[in-house]
Amino acid sequence: MRWKTQVKGGVLLYALLMSSLFLLLLQFYITQVIDHQKELTSLEDNSRAYLMTQLALEEKNQETLTFTTGQTKKQGKDHQQEILVRLKNGETYTYQFYQKE
Numbered sequence: 001m002r003w004k005t006q007v008k009g010g011v012l013l014y015a016l017l018m019s020s021l022f023l024l025l026l027q028f029y030i031t032q033v034i035d036h037q038k039e040l041t042s043l044e045d046n047s048r049a050y051l052m053t054q055l056a057l058e059e060k061n062q063e064t065l066t067f068t069t070g071q072t073k074k075q076g077k078d079h080q081q082e083i084l085v086r087l088k089n090g091e092t093y094t095y096q097f098y099q100k101e
Helices: 002-058
Strands: 064-067 071-076 080-087 091-099
Touching: 002 064, 002 071, 002 091, 071 091
Parallel strands: none
Antiparallel strands: 064 071, 071 080, 080 091
């Protein structure tokens, strides 16, 4: 009788250990997936803001442009253009371009 209770306890301990290891691996994997998704979203926002900046540079006579994803505002100094981009999700980006004389 005593042997059977020790075997059952050992099996339960082994199952607990394996489930703990599985949960640790699962948690690590989910964290990696979430971080990767955040990075992709950030890269997409940055690319969208830079594209809006390029379109704003092509427009010579307008200081502010409104797009479906955000708004750009140009501020020009002597040989420097500063463009502020505000996206709809609240992110702001600032780009500075220098012009040749």
